[in-house]
Amino acid sequence: MSTPELYPPKYFCLSQVYKSWVKLFSKDIYALHRLPGYDNSNVWHWLNHPIRFVELLGIIVGIEDRQHFHIYDCTFKERRRLIFGVDDSSGITIDLVIRSEGLNGQKPVDEGIRKKIDVGNLVKARGFIVQFRDLRQLDVVTIEILQDWNLEIKGWNERVVLKEKVLLKPWVIKDEINIKFEKGRETSSQKRKLDFKQLPITEQTPANLKLLILQYLETNDLHDFTISHLRSTPEIEDGARLVAQPSTSANVHYTLCQVLKSLIHDGNIILENQVYIVIGEWNIGEIINQQAAEAKRKSKNHPNLTLRVSKVWAQVTGRGGPWRGVSKGVVGEIIQDMLLKSGKWRNVGAGRWAYTGYKQ
Template sequence: MTTQPERQSLTFYPPRYFDLSPTYHSWAKLTAAGVHALRKPPPGLGHSTYISSVMSHKPFFRLFYYLNHPIRFVRVVGTVVEIGAPTPLLVLFTLDDGSGATVEVKLERLRPDQLDKTGTHESNTVVPNVRVESGIGFLNVLVDGTVVDIGTVLRVQCSLDSYRQINQLELKQCSVIKSTADEIRNWVGTAKYMRDILQEPWVLSAKDQAKLDRRYSREQQAKRDKEIKENQRKTLRQRAKEEWYRVRDEKKKVLEEKLERRRQKEEVLMNRGALV
């Protein structure tokens, strides 16, 4: 595994440039050791809250860096060496891919109120093709109906998290590698990805930066224009509301004055009758 250079020598681009990153919108093919080489955003840059109008992801996912490559999603292929359930709603399994490190994968189970009552979907986890069966003394994780056991080779696609300063994976997609040929093919893909994309820092040309700056400027202007129009609509609605209340109050006042004049006339007539 390539050791990351000193962060001070790297250029960390603003989030508005991420759409041109080869890693930001993709499943970065990493080894377990590569996952642990990921670092959080450097001081001053903070977490990415940038959502492009062209490509957006909701909910927001945590951002990490390999060199200066922004990464939110990773793909790892490894052998299951441990499975456990520390809480009723969480399953953890550890993958070993021979890179000199293991990585922990978190699988979230659905709460009882989240389960599909119709029986249309058999999954009881956040991953559609993964099901957990558990009881006193047993815990089974099934991927596409195949029981995952110690020694099973999995391809996992995950978002990123950390626990006690150790990087972890949050499972989003999963499949079982059933042949040695498929395992080798995935390993070759990982090696090629790390060599061709991650080995060198991400470099943006001045031309690409200018292009994205123009697009970012347009997006910000469109956002400001939208806010201005929304404020104008709110102002018009408020003025219309105030005008409606003004007219209502005037009509109410006129009506009250009319009723008061009628009451006074009736009072005068009644008083006249009382004097006769």
């Protein structure tokens, strides 16, 4: 079989596995590889499939509690790492690492759950792959003790099916999707770029840092991210250091957290499963398309019937949880971007869109 094409990172968001918790066996983690030049990235590859988030399912076979102290901002800090050895019957065991301070600046795993985990428990863990010397581990974001042992067999089957139907087949981007994607990127690149370092000191504010982050998310077409991802980006890290005073690592982290809270409040992003998710066509487009199709169908006999932003917004926030914080304004902007592309919808005001495709 010929070597599959390795797509550059700007295309990763088009992969069906890049944005999901990929169900793998422990031995599969050792079969993953990294792209040349991206050795410090949290993105791994199976064939040419980009993988960031992994879900493991197995039995706890060992527990180790490691403690150490370090100096942070001139004070001693204690850090703990709980290491759980897991056997998923794939032939290789792997360590799950739970850190007392949380992963990538995120909320740590609940202490109550950590204390309940014992040898012999069947667990489902989600996290990021890290390389420790010659070993690979899973830095845990969430972990759950499973009481139903039938879920172990179900988990095996899910992993086998995913491998057969997706991972063992090269990922191919269709030409029409590629063209549409590139046109969208060209439109975004034409917008004025905010150069934070060139701003006067009086304008190096949290508000402009928020604009810088939004610009970065849009330019790179990111659908989700973590604080560590932002801090590994020079323009974001440098911008945050200019805002945070004094510019210690702790203050930079706090500043970014506050800006992200503001973006959540504005309804641009949500925090789910310890990952920040950007609101966009990729996660509410299906709802918009369904509502648009219904409005289009009904407008054939009732020309005054329109697609209402408020109705779409109600369905989006109706997902519950963090989705309740998505703003109507953000939903309205996404609807506008999607409908204007077709050239068959007209904004009639008051958050309503009329279908014009039936008119001669």
